[in-house]
Amino acid sequence: MTAIVDLDAATAQALHTALGTDSLVLPSIDALRRHLEMHFREDAVVLGPSVDLSSALSLSESMRVTRPSLAVILVRRRVDTPVLTDALRSGVFEVVEERDLAGLSAAVRRARDLSRRLRESVGEHTLTDESLSRGKLITVFSAKGGCGKTTLATNLAAALADHGRRQVCLVDLDLAFGDVAIALQLFPAHTIADAVPLAESLDIEAVLSLLTPHSAGLTTLVAPIEPGTAESIPATLVSKVLDLLRQQFDFVIVDTPPAFDDHVLAAFDQSDMVALLATLDIPALKNLKLTLETLDLLNYPRDRWRLVLNRADSKVGLALSEVEKTLKAPITAQIPSSRDVPASINRGVPIVLDDPKHPVSQAIKLFAERHVAAGTATAEDEIPSQLRTDRRGLLRRRAKTT
Ligand SMILES: Nc1ncnc2c1ncn2[C@@H]1O[C@H](COP(=O)(O)OP(=O)(O)OP(=O)(O)O)[C@@H](O)[C@H]1O
Ligand SMILES: [Mg+2]
16 A cells, blocks of 8 residues: 555545555645554555655655655656755655656556565564564453453553554453553544444454554554443454454554453454463462363463463462462463552553563563563464354353353
8 A cells, every 4th residue: 555645635636546546645744654653564655746845855764764665755746956856865765747647656666666675675574474464463361350451461562562663553352341541541533343333344444544543653442432332342343353453563462351251252262372360369360270271171272371470579478389380380471569550550651661661661571572572473273263163152151050
């Protein structure tokens, strides 16, 4: 997709027609910057004749540093030496005259081809063909409420995004009581509920239009505002949304409600990793043990689980070794307890961004880099859909008998 910016509707339409369906028109440089923040695989942008020259050149200069594989193509009414000199200095890929529409589409083709080769050779986003088509999906879950799922999910997403180094989408699947929007102080125009009427025609562009950006590299798909909306969102739609997001982002992080509902199971089915949270108290650990047994029952591969202990330094007389013995599984990460965590949530800024050196931030960043970014193999063996359905039936039967 090539983004075109021109303030004049007729000119924008002419450029769009010349470049065909694989292009879209945006109304301003600001809209383009927002678009680029979410579409990190964009190869070329076209800035039309009505875009003021200094804004166009400053965009090109900044992209040269932050996104060297993106080609900026400038369209001018007249191409003269001063324009060409300035364009050259600012790293503009090509300058094309407005009436030379054939020249423009040839320039875009060259730009996209070169950008693609450049991206492959310098390893921008280190994308191979496999990872190009699929980012990694990480679900954060605990069957007991209040263990710190939203805290871990928001901070893990921000840590992975790392100020724009990676592109991350945080999805709030706590559809009835989700508080990602509050924890990040977002004012969403859309929520996942807006995907319901689009179900049949849902594509990546539609899903992207529902996202609420937070900071460089981090965007969100928030939960419905009205709690009663959750039932109207089919689990199949959640699967489709997650699948589309994985094609677009390096990481999709899913926050969940404290229950094995169909939406959570849909996320588990696609997860490359499930971060299972508990705190150091008997009810939380009992719930974690039951969760592990349930996952075993559902045949979810054990190598996709990671156990995370939140508020791990609480002095409650439970030793880590005893916990691991009881759970029969190792604890991968421990996050300390600190009153700065609720304070950061009240400020609406994840602690990893607010205070990167804080022990809580360090623990989450270590988990993000060592166990999530480096340690997740893409779930190649997707769970076959028939098996998934069987498993859910099994879970429901088990729930009825217990
Ligand atoms: N490491 C920590 N230190 C101190 N407080 C914490 C820590 N982690 C989470 N909290 C606090 O615990 C409370 C619950 O955390 P959070 O909302 O992340 O849990 P949750 O599992 O998402 O809850 P729910 O099940 O209701 O969605 C919040 O007030 C949060 O600030
Ligand atoms: Mg929560």
